[in-house]
Amino acid sequence: MNKIAIGSDHAGFGLKEDVLGLLKDLNIDIVDCGTNTTESVDYPDFGARVSELVSSGEVERGILICGTGIGMSIVANKYPNVRAALCNDLFSAKMSRLHNDANILALGSRVIEKNLAAEIVKVWLSTPFEGGRHLKRLDKIRKIEEKLNIHGNY
Numbered sequence: 001m002n003k004i005a006i007g008s009d010h011a012g013f014g015l016k017e018d019v020l021g022l023l024k025d026l027n028i029d030i031v032d033c034g035t036n037t038t039e040s041v042d043y044p045d046f047g048a049r050v051s052e053l054v055s056s057g058e059v060e061r062g063i064l065i066c067g068t069g070i071g072m073s074i075v076a077n078k079y080p081n082v083r084a085a086l087c088n089d090l091f092s093a094k095m096s097r098l099h100n101d102a103n104i105l106a107l108g109s110r111v112i113e114k115n116l117a118a119e120i121v122k123v124w125l126s127t128p129f130e131g132g133r134h135l136k137r138l139d140k141i142r143k144i145e146e147k148l149n150i151h152g153n154y
Contacts, residue, residue: 003059
């Protein structure tokens with residue numbers, strides 16, 4: 001795997017630090033997009049940094065963490081070529097990769113505890129995209145992105 005970008009807001013900072021440790025233990029190349037404190041910040045700023053890297057192909061995948069993961073997933077899915085999935089359980093993490101080829105994982109630090117988050121990250125990183133009939137669906141998503149881009153909505 002190439003690089004993974006990771007970012008959080010203040011609510012997700014503690015869990016981001018835990019996930020960073022896991023990624024380092026797995027010898028994964030990391031781009032840390034912040035935040036680096038628990039001081040209040042705006043999640044869209046950090047969600048955008050990670051999403052831009054994934055959207056452009058500069059990194060293969062990203063992980064975003066805020067209090068619920070909802071805000072970060074909304075931000076991420078505004079970017080072309082991004083398929084962000086909010087996963088609070090192992091099944092969702094696995095299916096987001098198998099069927100949706102999710103390239104950004106969103107986590108809620110106030111929703112799941114750090115041991116479950118670590119297991120979710122491991123499953124998400126190790127699960128390949130199944131392809132097959134799911135490629136047709138991803139192609140439809142790409143066509144929607146292209147159509148919206150033509151009309152200047154990006």
